[in-house]
Amino acid sequence: MKFIDEYQDNKLARGLAYKIAKRSTKTIRLMEFCGGHTHAILRYGIRQLVPKTVEMRSGPGCPVCVTATADLDKAIALAHLPDVIITTFGDMIRVPGSYSSLQQAKAEGADVRIVYSTIDAVEIAKANPKKSVIFIGIGFETTAPTIAASILKAQQEKIENFYVLSLNKLTPPVMKALLDSGEVKLDGIIGPGHVSVIIGSHPYEFIPRDYRVACVISGFEPLDILLCIDKLVEQIEKGEPKVEIAYPRGVRAGGNRKAWQLTERVFEIGEANWRGIGIVPQSGLKIRKKYERFDADEAFSVSLNLSREPKGCRCGDVIRGAAMPLECKLFRKVCTPESPVGPCMVSSEGACAAYYQYGTPENLQGFKADMEQVDG
Amino acid sequence: MDDSILLAHGSGGKLSHELVEKKFLPFLANPALNKLDDSAIFEASGRLAFTTDSYVVNPIFFPGGDIGKLAVCGTVNDLSMNGARPLYLSLSAIIEEGFPLSELEQIVQSIKKAAEEAEVAIITGDTKVVNRGQADKLFITTSGVGTISSGVDISGANARAGDKVLLSGTIGDHGITIMSQREGLRFAMTLESDCAPLNKLVSQMLEVSSRIHCLRDPTRGGLATTLNELARQSNIGIVVEEAKIPVKEEVKAACELLGLDPVYVANEGKLVAIVDPADADKILARMRKNRYGRDAAIIGEVTEEHPGKVVMKTKLGPSRIVDMLSGELLPRIC
Numbered sequence: 001m002k003f004i005d006e007y008q009d010n011k012l013a014r015g016l017a018y019k020i021a022k023r024s025t026k027t028i029r030l031m032e033f034c035g036g037h038t039h040a041i042l043r044y045g046i047r048q049l050v051p052k053t054v055e056m057r058s059g060p061g062c063p064v065c066v067t068a069t070a071d072l073d074k075a076i077a078l079a080h081l082p083d084v085i086i087t088t089f090g091d092m093i094r095v096p097g098s099y100s101s102l103q104q105a106k107a108e109g110a111d112v113r114i115v116y117s118t119i120d121a122v123e124i125a126k127a128n129p130k131k132s133v134i135f136i137g138i139g140f141e142t143t144a145p146t147i148a149a150s151i152l153k154a155q156q157e158k159i160e161n162f163y164v165l166s167l168n169k170l171t172p173p174v175m176k177a178l179l180d181s182g183e184v185k186l187d188g189i190i191g192p193g194h195v196s197v198i199i200g201s202h203p204y205e206f207i208p209r210d211y212r213v214a215c216v217i218s219g220f221e222p223l224d225i226l227l228c229i230d231k232l233v234e235q236i237e238k239g240e241p242k243v244e245i246a247y248p249r250g251v252r253a254g255g256n257r258k259a260w261q262l263t264e265r266v267f268e269i270g271e272a273n274w275r276g277i278g279i280v281p282q283s284g285l286k287i288r289k290k291y292e293r294f295d296a297d298e299a300f301s302v303s304l305n306l307s308r309e310p311k312g313c314r315c316g317d318v319i320r321g322a323a324m325p326l327e328c329k330l331f332r333k334v335c336t337p338e339s340p341v342g343p344c345m346v347s348s349e350g351a352c353a354a355y356y357q358y359g360t361p362e363n364l365q366g367f368k369a370d371m372e373q374v375d376g
Numbered sequence: 377m378d379d380s381i382l383l384a385h386g387s388g389g390k391l392s393h394e395l396v397e398k399k400f401l402p403f404l405a406n407p408a409l410n411k412l413d414d415s416a417i418f419e420a421s422g423r424l425a426f427t428t429d430s431y432v433v434n435p436i437f438f439p440g441g442d443i444g445k446l447a448v449c450g451t452v453n454d455l456s457m458n459g460a461r462p463l464y465l466s467l468s469a470i471i472e473e474g475f476p477l478s479e480l481e482q483i484v485q486s487i488k489k490a491a492e493e494a495e496v497a498i499i500t501g502d503t504k505v506v507n508r509g510q511a512d513k514l515f516i517t518t519s520g521v522g523t524i525s526s527g528v529d530i531s532g533a534n535a536r537a538g539d540k541v542l543l544s545g546t547i548g549d550h551g552i553t554i555m556s557q558r559e560g561l562r563f564a565m566t567l568e569s570d571c572a573p574l575n576k577l578v579s580q581m582l583e584v585s586s587r588i589h590c591l592r593d594p595t596r597g598g599l600a601t602t603l604n605e606l607a608r609q610s611n612i613g614i615v616v617e618e619a620k621i622p623v624k625e626e627v628k629a630a631c632e633l634l635g636l637d638p639v640y641v642a643n644e645g646k647l648v649a650i651v652d653p654a655d656a657d658k659i660l661a662r663m664r665k666n667r668y669g670r671d672a673a674i675i676g677e678v679t680e681e682h683p684g685k686v687v688m689k690t691k692l693g694p695s696r697i698v699d700m701l702s703g704e705l706l707p708r709i710c
Contacts, residue, residue: 004628010619013692036635036708043637045694063709090706116558116707139709221632222692337702348635348708359697 007221008044016226017049024233028187029055031321033171035062035349036220037190042358044222050229057184057321058351060174060274061192063139064091065319065343065350068273070307071167072097075136077302078165079110084300085128086112087121088136091347094340098307118143118150118164125154125162134163134296142194144168144285145259148266151287151294165296166287169272171195172203173283179211184321188232190225191217193247198263200255201243208241219247266291275343276316315342318351325355332356381475386505395503399480403488408464408499416499418464420523425460427451428519436483436513438557440549440568444483446644447516448490448498449573450595456578457591457647459530460522462494468502470515483514494573496520527586534589535610539678540656542649544577544663545570545671547599548627551641551705556630567626572645577666584662587652594648597701600639602648603686604700610650614686616676616698635708639688640701650678 032038038058041047047056060066076097079086086102093102093112106112111131115121118135125133137147147164154162171192178184191204196217207215214235218228228246235241245251263285272284287295309316312330317323325331325344335341337353344350384391401410408416429450436443448465455462467487471480491498549570556567574593581588590610594602599621607614623631623638631638645668651659656674663669686698 004625004632008691010691010693039635042696043690044692045690045696046692048694049692089709090704091709114706143709348706357697357699357702359699 004221007219007223009223012223013049013226016223016230020054020226020230020233021051023230023237024051024053025237027053027055028233028236029057029185030188030190030229030232031057031059031184031186032190033059033061033175034190034192034194035065035347035351035354036193037061037218037225038351039349039354040220040222040225042354046222046225049226054229054233057324058318059189059321060178060277060319061140061171062319062344062347062349062351063143063169064089064095064347065315066169066274066276067092067095067138067167067343068275068307069098069309070304071273073099073304073307074302075165076100076102076105077304078134078296078300079105079112081132081300081302083131084111085124085131085133086110086136087115087124087133088112089138090114092136092138094346095343096310096341099305118146119153122150122154122159122162125159126157129161132161132163132299134165134300137164137166137168140169140171140192140195141198141260141263144263144267145198148262151266151291152262154294155291163294163296163299164287166267166285167272168267168285169274170269170283170285172206174274174277174280175204175207177277177280177283178320179207179213181320186213186321187236188214188216188241190228190232191215191243193217193219193224193250196245196247196251196255198256198259201245201251201253204243208243212241214241216244216246217251219250274319276319310341313342315344315352318344325352328352379477381471381473381477381480381505383473383505383507386471386503392503399477400484400501400503403484404491404498404501406497406499408497409501416464418499420463420521422526423524425455425458425522425524426519427454428517429454430515430517432512432515433554434512435554435557436479438569439553441571441644442483442486443514443516444487445490445571447518448487448494448496449571449644451518451520452494452496452573452575453593453647455520455522456575457530457593458524459528459578459582459588459591460524461579462496462520462522462575464499464521465491465496466500466519467498468517470504470506470511472511472513473505473508475513480514490573494575525582528582530588530591532590532592532606532609535606535612535650535678536589537612537678537680538653539589539650540653540674541603541614541616541676541678542651542656542660542663543599543621543673543675544574544647544649544669545645546622546624546627547594547643547646548623548631548638548641550644551598552627552630554642555634567624570643570645572668574645574647574668577647577663577668580662580666581649581659585651585655585659587655588649588659589652590648590650592648594643594646596642598638598640598642599648600637600686600698601700603698606648606650607686608684610678611683613679613682613684614676615679615689616686617689618691620673620675622671622673636705639698640705653677
């Protein structure tokens with residue numbers, strides 16, 4: 001496979017950084033929606049390549065991070081039911097809930113398994129007909145089609161013991177909620193890459209129209225991100241915000257219709273509970289009545305104590321872009337990837353994990369690397 | 377003999393003896409082992425190095441190797457990383473009831489081949505059989521002893537400011553191979569594990585220079601974790617250049633797809649050497665003549681600044697911290 005080094009080319013990156021620096025006169029604030037973007041930005045040192053006029057904030061685009069504590073508590077309670085196998089994506093098992101974690105439940109004897117794809121969960125159900133296999137369905141529009149496909153596969157193959165706890169979330173409604181709150185003033189949004197592969201660019205049109213905020217969809221390679229920032233700066237400088245695609249090799253304006261039709265066949269839109277944001281209407285995916293026998297919410301009932309957030313943890317603020325990871329008092333002192341307090345430190349897409357893992361110019365003080373801004 | 381392992385194979389009785397005599401001895405024979413005494417007796421003099429490691433890899437067979445080859449190479453490499461010449465290994469196998477004998481034979485043959493290549497003898501061993509479900513197919517523990525020549529002083533604590541950091545080849549081959557074999561990640565690819573004994577490479581490096589300060593094989597946790605260990609142990613800083621770290625196209629592609637950083641992916645046939653700058657080119661040239669050091673490169677250097685920390689100059693130019701791997705390497709969701 002080619003086209004990796006090409007998108008990490010040093011000269012092209014420096015050229016783009018120079019272009020951005022020349023173009024940028026106003027002090028602006030951008031939000032990268034995706035945790036994948038936050039990681040790439042820190043991994044390649046993009047914050048050091050863009051001029052000081054461009055401030056960057058992380059957004060809510062980390063599936064594990066935005067899962068509400070109450071929903072996580074429910075998953076943990078389900079894990080403790082007899083003859084249940086919980087299947088989930090890896091990072092989820094380490095996130096602390098109100099009183100426990102899936103990892104803790106596993107240590108106490110619950111059967112909790114990490115899968116790499118939803119279809120693996122269906123296979124586990126097939127191999128364990130006497131157990132109820134529940135998949136904890138987290139993620140955005142990117143993972144929803146595969147979860148829909150797994151439900152359809154289970155139906156087709158008459159697998160009676162497969163269930164999904166649908167915690168899937170939608171990105172445009174939460175962007176709207178963030179912009180409506182006005183808590184963090186934004187000039188531009190680095191739009192999600194993989195989500196947009198599925199839904200296209202049209203669902204973001206309200207952002208420039210209703211809020212005068214620029215929105216450019218980006219891929220995850222360093223050059224993709226720099227190109228995206230360049231387009232955002234250009235739009236903002238001109239005062240002409242619009243939706244653009246800076247990731248044309250992955251995203252088409254119309255998205256992937258087939259994948260989205262699959263999603264709509266199985267799911268309907270409903271409210272969802274987001275960590276740090278709360279209930280956002282029209283921002284979640286619920287399993288349709290027709291497929292309710294696969295719905296873990298319908299099939300199992302668990303009693304839950306009131307959920308509580310870890311004391312001092314600012315994950316909610318970080319998710320909304322209202323705080324940077326370094327502003328949290330627990331960061332690096334109490335909260336580390338080895339003993340995380342909140343999900344943003346656990347997930348490989350979490351902002352705190354990225355700031356912890358890759359460091360920042362701030363915590364490289366005293367080290368004389370080439371921290372200079374690109375001045376041409 | 378039946379075609380799979382029975383609990384009786386671990387009883388210590390007739391079947392146990394038959395297992396050792398038919399499945400292990402014919403392949404691993406040597407005078408010390410053949411005696412089947414309770415312990416092996418050997419001659420050695422001078423400074424000795426001694427190490428042990430357990431192998432529980434899943435799957436047990438993978439492109440480029442299997443658990444047997446891994447168990448020999450891993451222990452041989454651990455001895456080599458202190459500059460020791462590996463001589464003798466012990467091998468202990470915990471086998472799950474029902475494990476196919478044909479697979480066991482395949483693994484023992486692979487142990488034989490790896491031991492021959494590394495020129496080490498397995499002089500003592502043990503087998504145990506546990507109930508189905510109490511072990512995952514086969515676990516192997518190997519221990520090893522080796523001798524260290526006088527004048528050789530290699531330790532993770534020996535790095536000094538100004539030293540060069542050498543890497544023996546491409547990173548991430550083993551980890552991505554294993555990941556791609558596991559359920560759900562079967563990419564169609566030609567990648568193989570880099571599992572290999574590195575003792576000869578090390579002895580060739582020692583032939584051309586006595587100023588090799590640290591050696592370490594970046595296994596679990598990858599290159600990043602190894603560099604961090606060395607920085608902490610020697611209380612120095614390390615600066616590496618991302619663009620100089622060799623990574624195969626397949627590994628790059630898989631890492632991009634999964635959202636992983638190759639510096640955290642496991643290797644089983646690579647080493648990091650921290651050496652005196654005056655000898656760096658000489659050592660590099662010698663490494664490149666060995667098949668396991670063909671793609672060797674100087675990837676960075678040791679500095680007095682930021683002691684205990686590893687800093688990477690990224691491909692784009694800016695620098696960032698490279699921390700140890702924490703938790704497990706997991707593919708991204710979104």
